Every structure is written in C-alpha cells, then in structure tokens.
Amino acid sequence: MEYLKVKFITNPSRINKKGLTPLELQLTFDKKRISIRTGKFINPKKWNCERQKVSGDNDINDFMDALRSKVFGIETNFLKLDIDYNLDMIKDKLNESSNTHTILSLLNMFDNILCERVSDKVITESTYLKYRQNDKHFRSFLRDKIYSNVDYINGNLINSYYEYLLKSCSINSAISIVNKLKVVCEYGKSIGWIKNDPFFFINFKKEKKETIKYLTEEQLNKICNLNILDKEMGEIRDIFLFCCFTSLSYIDCKQFEKRHICLGLKGNFIVKNRQKTGTEQKIPLMEVAENILKKYDYHLPVPSIQKYNLKLKELADLTGIDFLLHSHVARHTCATLLLNHNISIEGVSKILGHSTTTMSYHYAKMLDETIYDQVLNNFNINFNVV
Structure with missing residues (x-):
C-alpha cells in the first residue's frame, strides 16, 4: 500500500525584495503531487533541503514539524475510518483544521507578495508604500487581535477600523486606506482563506474634492x-x-x-x-x-x-x-x-x-x-x- 509523502520545498527563482523565498508544502500520493502555500517565507541560503530544516530559525522549524504532524494526523483518520482518500481530500481537511490562517499570516503573506511585485517591477515602490501605510494602521488598530483567525475580519470590524482612522485622517484618506485593506481581503479570498466577503455591505462615500487650486x-x-x-x-x-x-x-x-x-x-x-x-x-x-x-x-x-x-x-x-x-x-x-x-x-x-x-x-x-x-x-x- 502506498503512503503519503510529505516534503517542504522552496523556489529559488521566486525571491522577493527582502531576499526571502516562499516555503511550500509538497504532498505526493498515488502517483500525484500537489504543492500548498504555507504563508511562510525563508532565507534560501539557510535552507537545508535534505534535513528539511532552516538553520537558526526554530520558529519555522517548529511550524514545519507541526504542519507535517497535522498532515499525517489527517491521513491516519482516513485510514481508521477506512476511507479511500486522495490529495484533494487531504488538502481540504488541512484547510478546515488549519489554525495558521491568522490575520497576521495574511498580512505577512500579502506583504511578501507585494515585495515580489516590486522586485519584478510590476508595481512601483510608491504603490508598495501605500499598502504599507494600511498595514501599519491595521496592525495598530487590531493590537493583540491580529493573532485572530481571518474570519474575525467582518463588516463590523471594517466599520470600526474606518472610525479609528477618522481620528487621524480625513474622510477621503481614511477611505483610501480602507480600500487597501479591501485588496488584502480579496487576496485572502483568492487563496481560499476568507470565505465570505467582509466588504459586501460596505459602501463608504468620499467627499467631493475642493476646486483645484492654482496660481494666477x-x-x-x-x-x-x-x-x-x-x-x-x-x-x-x-x-x-x-x-x-x-x-x-x-x-x-x-x-x-x-x-x-x-x-x-x-x-x-x-x-x-x-x-x-x-x-x-x-x-x-x-x-x-x-x-x-x-x-x-x-x-x-x-x-x-x-x-x-x-x-x-x-x-x-x-x-x-x-x-x-x-x-x-x-x-x-x-x-x-x-x-x-x-x-x-x-x-x-x-x-x-x-x-x-x-x-x-x-x-x-x-x-x-x-x-x-x-x-x-x-x-x-x-x-x-x-
């Protein structure tokens, strides 16, 4: 009987502005193979593929051990229940049981994606800095709630965030910052982390701009x-x-x-x-x-x-x-x-x-x-x- 093979891989060709590469989980079973993003980025120079360890990074190593155990735990449950499983079923169960999909993980993953796009000249440095501004405000607003599951982001939270921004920003600036969070949430939906659109009932209206000022x-x-x-x-x-x-x-x-x-x-x-x-x-x-x-x-x-x-x-x-x-x-x-x-x-x-x-x-x-x-x-x- 063939058993599931679990391995962590990196892609040296995908290095972001910070010099980090994404860490992916590779599952092999029944002559098929899939790769799953972990949301973690590592220094490729410190990666030991044979030992499946990152030198000097105990947090990442502990994360990999925990994720590997979780995958094998899912496989064990399928075997106990005598269920014919496949890779997609394991992936679905992994997503259901995953507690790594925190707001912090989403923000970090999105930031790394943006860094990659700056390096590839898909977006400019100034565009990246605008998203960093939202990141800074949102982290400050959430405080310890940043470790909550991404499901914590809902319409009520977004309205509260908007009110928080109005304490230090104009209406139009606050809306622009919140719209950056909307892009982050859309990314979260695209990778399957966010199930329901938290912005579905949100509709902030910008103030009309003043008449253009110019010199006579x-x-x-x-x-x-x-x-x-x-x-x-x-x-x-x-x-x-x-x-x-x-x-x-x-x-x-x-x-x-x-x-x-x-x-x-x-x-x-x-x-x-x-x-x-x-x-x-x-x-x-x-x-x-x-x-x-x-x-x-x-x-x-x-x-x-x-x-x-x-x-x-x-x-x-x-x-x-x-x-x-x-x-x-x-x-x-x-x-x-x-x-x-x-x-x-x-x-x-x-x-x-x-x-x-x-x-x-x-x-x-x-x-x-x-x-x-x-x-x-x-x-x-x-x-x-x-």
Whole structure:
C-alpha cells in the first residue's frame, strides 16, 4: 500500500525584495503531487533541503514539524475510518483544521507578495508604500487581535477600523486606506482563506474634492519677483517655479537629470516618464525654466517632501497667497497657464503625461478673463434690442 509523502520545498527563482523565498508544502500520493502555500517565507541560503530544516530559525522549524504532524494526523483518520482518500481530500481537511490562517499570516503573506511585485517591477515602490501605510494602521488598530483567525475580519470590524482612522485622517484618506485593506481581503479570498466577503455591505462615500487650486499669472509674478535673502527659501522658490513652468510633479522633479533634456526642431524638450504612471511627458523647455536649471548647473537641490511643503507654506505667507501651497499646486498652475494661452487640450495632455485627454480636463480651469475674451472674440455679433 502506498503512503503519503510529505516534503517542504522552496523556489529559488521566486525571491522577493527582502531576499526571502516562499516555503511550500509538497504532498505526493498515488502517483500525484500537489504543492500548498504555507504563508511562510525563508532565507534560501539557510535552507537545508535534505534535513528539511532552516538553520537558526526554530520558529519555522517548529511550524514545519507541526504542519507535517497535522498532515499525517489527517491521513491516519482516513485510514481508521477506512476511507479511500486522495490529495484533494487531504488538502481540504488541512484547510478546515488549519489554525495558521491568522490575520497576521495574511498580512505577512500579502506583504511578501507585494515585495515580489516590486522586485519584478510590476508595481512601483510608491504603490508598495501605500499598502504599507494600511498595514501599519491595521496592525495598530487590531493590537493583540491580529493573532485572530481571518474570519474575525467582518463588516463590523471594517466599520470600526474606518472610525479609528477618522481620528487621524480625513474622510477621503481614511477611505483610501480602507480600500487597501479591501485588496488584502480579496487576496485572502483568492487563496481560499476568507470565505465570505467582509466588504459586501460596505459602501463608504468620499467627499467631493475642493476646486483645484492654482496660481494666477499675477500671483506667479509675485513669487518670481520676490526678493529672498535666505538661501534655502530661494532654492525652494526656484524649484516650485520650475515645476510651475514644466508641470513636473515633486517626485519627477527630484528624479530630473540633465540627460532628460532632448533637442527638438525648435528648441529643447524635457522627455521623461512619469514616476506615478510610467507615461511619457514631452515638455517644451521654457526660457524661465531653463534659466533656473542653469542657475543650479542642471542639478536641482530638491529637499524632502516634508521640508518642501513646509517651506512652500512660508512662501505663501511671504507673497500674501491665501491658500496652502503644495507640490500639486505647481502642476495645476502649469496646466491652467497652458490652457489660458491657447495650448490645445491634446497638447496639455502630452505635456502633463496623461494617457488620455479626459484626464487633462481635470485641470482645465481657465481664468475668468480668458473665458470673457474668448466669448467676445468668437461671438462679436451686434443685436439691437428695442
């Protein structure tokens, strides 16, 4: 009679950003073989396949011993009951009896999957950090409940988590963070850990966004002509203006190098893929922007985003601008400036690096005087009203 063979295996070709590889349970029986994810990741350099041990990691070794015993226990029960079993039946019983499907296990497994995708360049580092933000908040919210079974995640828990987030986040930020948890739960469903969708009756509504903030040409001139003695503030002003005249986001400005400048038929262009989307931006380099680059020998002294936004707040105070300046205002300003100077929506879309013109309409907020001039120029018809 053939008996079940149990073995743990790794896949050296699937190493994540942390240098770890997934540990899988391999079952062989009746000339068939299946592999089951354990949710554990190990250092492949410390793995001894022959001894079925991880050097220096007693927790993983104990886990493997316990899981191996559980599998053989399931087989023994089938034999006692004289049941003709197969690998799928053992797998189902293993899933039923498994106590390893904790919230902590799910979060750790999902994090390792994301690390793999960053390494494979399927997702960006910035996307990964957004999921890490949810992970951090959710762990803090759960505390010791993180060791509970994944079934503990239900609609009531999600609503409580949302209320918890509102203590430190805006409504829209809280919803964005909760939506990251939704992706984690969808992954849990896809691997069979979560049976019922905990988000089925959840429907959070985001607040409508405020009107896009941008600088008028008068406000832009104020910043350009501002006499600044402080060196650091002067650098922040120049970087902000450079973004206003190129539409580059903070991160794209920070990554900018001289090699991104290309010679066109009528002048220089900045040609660079956006960090956020990977879409190409092709930006005509205005004289004012090029002068700023020359001032810093084409290497802009871009600080951290925290310091940048803090200094922009001071810059707004110095120029009497009555709304908060931040990195996005520069991009909005550039888009509006281009539209107000009769650059087509298609042209603006190319400069901003949008994949469709629909996205560019988000920025299409023209000044009142521009709208007024366009109406007069296009509808200069005389009517006599009696």
